[in-house]
Each structure stands twice: as C-alpha cells, then as structure tokens.
Amino acid sequence: MAGLVSYVIRRLLFMIPIMLGVTALVFFVTAAAGNPIAIIRAGLLHPNNATIQYLINYYHLNQPVELRYVYYVWNLMHLNLGVSLQTHVPVAQSIGRWTWTTFYLQMSALALALGIGIPIGVYSAKHQYSKADYSITTAAIFGFSMPTFWLGIMLILLFSAYLKVLPYGGASGGALGLWWGGPIQDAIAHLILPMITLAYVEMATFVRLIRGNMLEVMRQDYVLAAQASGLSDFKVTYKHALKNAITPIITLVGLSIASSLGGAPALETVFSWPGLGYYFTQAALSLDITVVEGLTVVITVMVLAANVLLDLLYGVVDPRVRVT
C-alpha cells in the first residue's frame, strides 16, 4: 500500500515538468506567432483604446515575454485561467460544464463500444474465416479508416435531414422544444447520433485488437487444458481466454483518452455538441487565447490523471504488473 501511495505521488510529481512544458509550448508559441495585442484585438468584436489599455495592463503585455510566462504560471497556480476575450466569462467557470458534456458523451460511447465490441471480437475470433468473421473484419477496417465526423455527417443526412427522426445536433432541445416529450428523453434523443458515431469508430479498433489477441490466446496450452478438463465452451472463452486477451485494451483506452478528452473537436463541431472540443475549436478559430490556453491546460491535466488511473487499473487486471 505504501508502494502504491509513493507511486501515485511520484507520478503526480512527474506531471509538474510536463505541465510546465505544455504551458510553455503553448504560451511562447502564441507569443511568438505575432504581436499579442494584435492577436487579442483580432479576438475582440469592438476594440477601443481603453479596453486595449486595460488588457495590456491585465496581461502585462508591456513586460518581456519570459516575465509574462511567470505571471501566467503564477495565475495558474491560483487556479486563475483568465477571462474569455469574447464572452468575458471567466474560463474556469465554463470549463466544468463543457467537461461534463464531453465526459458523458465519451463515456457512453466508450461503454457502448466495449460492450458490443468485445463480444463481437470474441465471436469473430472463434469463427475465424467464416462469413460472419469476414463481414465483421470488413466492417471493422472500414470503421478504422473513417474520419469520425464524416460518418456523423452521413448519419445526420440520413436520420435528421432525410428521415427526420432525430435532432441535428446540440445536447438538448432548449428553446426549440423538447424531443420525445421530456427532458430526459430529449437528452437521450440528442445523445444517440454522436454516441453511435463515436462508438462505431472506437469499436472498430477494439474488435480488431480483441480478435487478434483471442486468436493468439486460444492457441495456448492452458486453454487446451481448460477445454480438456471439461469446462463449458462459454467458460473457457470468457473466463479463461478473454482474461488474457483483454489487457491490451486498457492500453488502447489509455491512448484514446488523450484524443477523446480533447473531445474529438470535429465530431463535436458536426453535432454542435457543447463540449470541450467544440469550444476549443471556436476559441482557436476566433483566437480567444485565454480560452485556448485554459482548455489546453485543463485537458492535459485530465489526460495525465487518467493515465495514472489506468496504470493503477493495469495492476488490478493483470497481477503480473506491479506498480512500484
């Protein structure tokens, strides 16, 4: 237990240089990309001299860039992420809501992808070279090759524009009226298309990985031994073989967390999904630098934290892995 605690502490300490690196990268590149006043001016709808003078003082723009970075990190340490140049809302205030929207979309898609992807992958491996296997692998490689957002557009075309059975986008009906007659039903109606889009693409990777691993594991002696000892087919497959085939999935989920916490900007834009990716895209396009920097910092922190959690989970799933 002590080992575990010291491991977590060490990992958390390791986050400090990474965070310094990422913030420095974003900060200095933004600063080097052009006169910060010009960039901020481009982000303002109606700049006047008083506002600009206020911003210059607020962001210490008359100071050298290294010193500005120190001010910036100092503010970060006080959880002050600055104020949006466009909406004048403190960034820290909005981020919580955006994170939640992204989180429940990503998690429901991940759950769907794992829940369907793993059994499909197992089935495909058990019936290798059958017709079903060929169809599954073909569908999987298509999903693997598809830009997620394009699939989203095609589904909008079919279900929203042509069949008119599901909403175009957004996370709730709002002023336009609720779908399916209730707030919860409304949220579900809005969730369906983005969730399915994301889940299909994620599932493709899971199916390919599970199928490949199962094929390898099923050839091993201990599986033969389990079969020979008279265990049911289901038990051999799901209890004995799958346990060893599933560990790499954790790595894969870990890798995809970086991209999914980024909120898949294109997917969220297609569905006007009010999450981290959507707002990042908007902020970056309009050069709302404080929001961009704030989102980058928060997302990086969450990605790093998620990676620590996954490392711990590794130790739970695979007893050979010891975190020390």
Add this chain to the structure above:
Amino acid sequence: MSGTSGEAGSQTAEVKAPAKVKPRRSATQAAVTWRRFRRNKSALIGLTIVSAFLLLGVFGPFFAAYPPRSTASLFLGQAHEPPSWAHPFGTEPTGVDVFSDSIWATRNDLYVGIVATLIATALGVAIGAVAGYARPSISTAVLGVIQVFFVIPVLLLILLFARLFLLEVVAGWGLTLIVLILGLFGWSGIAFVVRGEIFRVKELEFVQAEKALGASNFRILFRHIVPNILTPIIVLATLGVAGNIITEVVISFLGFGDPNTATWGLLIDDGFRYVNTYWWVSFFPGLMCVILVLGFNLLGDGLSDALNPRLRE
C-alpha cells in the same frame, strides 16, 4: 527492404566478393516478402487502392475539367446541381465542381499524408534511436520528452498552431505549413517503438561483434541496428500516412487549413453547410478519403504480416 539486404551483403562481403553476392541476396529478400504479400487478398486490394490514388493524384489534375476552387460552373448556370455526366459528383452552390476539386484534393491530401509521415518517421527514428542507445542520463531525458509528446492532446496543439501560423505564411504555402506541423507533432509513436526495438536488438551478438571491432556508435546505430528494425518502422509509417490524411481532413474541415487549397476536408465542410439540400458535396469527397485511408490501412496490415518473420511458414 534495401537497407536489410545491403547490411546482409556487407556482412558476407568479408568472405566473398560483394559484387556477386549482393544482388542475389536482395532479390531473395524482396521476393520472399512479395510472395507472402501476394497471397494476402486484402493486402493486394490495399496496394491496388493506394496505387490507383497515387496515379490519380499525380496525373489526375492534368485531366481535371476545372482549376482548383474554380467557380466556373456558377457562370454557366450549373451551380448546386446533383451528380450528372457533366459533373459526376455534382456542384456546390458556389459553382465549385466537386469532381475536379476532389481530384485536386487527392493530390494535396496525398502530399500532406506522405510528406508529413516522412518527416515524422525521420524524427521518430532519430529521437527513438537516441532514447534507446545513448548513455542513461541522456536517454532518460529524451524518454521524458517522448512521453510528453505521447500524452499531450496533440490534435488541439496542431489546430492551434495551424491557426496561428497560417496568418504568417505566404499564400500558397498553407499546405506545406500543415505538413510541417503534422510532422513535428506526429513522431512520438514511432520513437517509442524504435526505442523498444533498439533495446531488443542492441544486445544481440552482431552488435557486440561490431563493438568489438571498434565501430563508432553512429555507424552501429544507423548501419547495423536501424536496418534490422525496419519492419515495424515501415508498417507504422504506412499506417501513419492513413492517420495523417484523416488529421488533415479534420484540420481543413474545421476551417484551420488554407481556404484557397482544394482538400477533401474543405469540400466536406462546404457540403456540411448545405447538409439539408445538397448531400453530394460532402458525400463524395468523404468517400474518397475513406477508400484511400482504407487502402493504406490494408497495405499496412499486409506489410506487417508479410514482413513478420514469426509468421513465416
């Protein structure tokens, strides 16, 4: 695979005259791979798709009916038309002919995908080699850098940098800027794999023998170790082209690319604005993208099987 065969040739050179041995060895190595590759149906489909798109990208624009982003159809009264013989993929409300723009986009997206991957692969191999072979103090620091690039949300930084620097570049160089950004941010996966492979290979006898003979570190690394770990590099690079093409499509779809360069993402974006009325504008370019990416993925899978010595019969 020329690197592997060249390395094999130089090893035998101490026994026999190199001029006689070299070509026969290299033919065998390539022939074995090709024979195994040829038997794999999906790999062949991948190769066909990729070759077809390469031909289309190189020669297609010479036969394209309109220059890129041309609004000529508007003045012919042929804007927002569904697919027809004159406009196989239809036209946009602005008069852009989707078919000829898709062909120009094929060239541009292949350029981005391939060159960005070359840059990322070169960086990844060099940095991974240092992390795997340098003395511990240096390699730990380099490993730290690799890990940083591995965990940070790279796509967001790519988008931000594209937006910031596109303001600065001269017109016409927007695509090259995207290539550079993708290359500079995309090397960490390859670096990780190269580092791991070097750990595996550097303890093998032939490396020890080279060391005993007094070869320099640089020579051992790039003449002897790297040719032996080419297989995963080639496979990762092939799959990397697919990934970079998708990322480019995302970049230009979201409006972070050069708006004056024809790319699939830009066409999909145009179409998405009229998703209710003109489905063909985003459908066909997206489909072309899916097929090309599929081709690279199948090719990568096939190469991975054909080059894998463990699967050899």
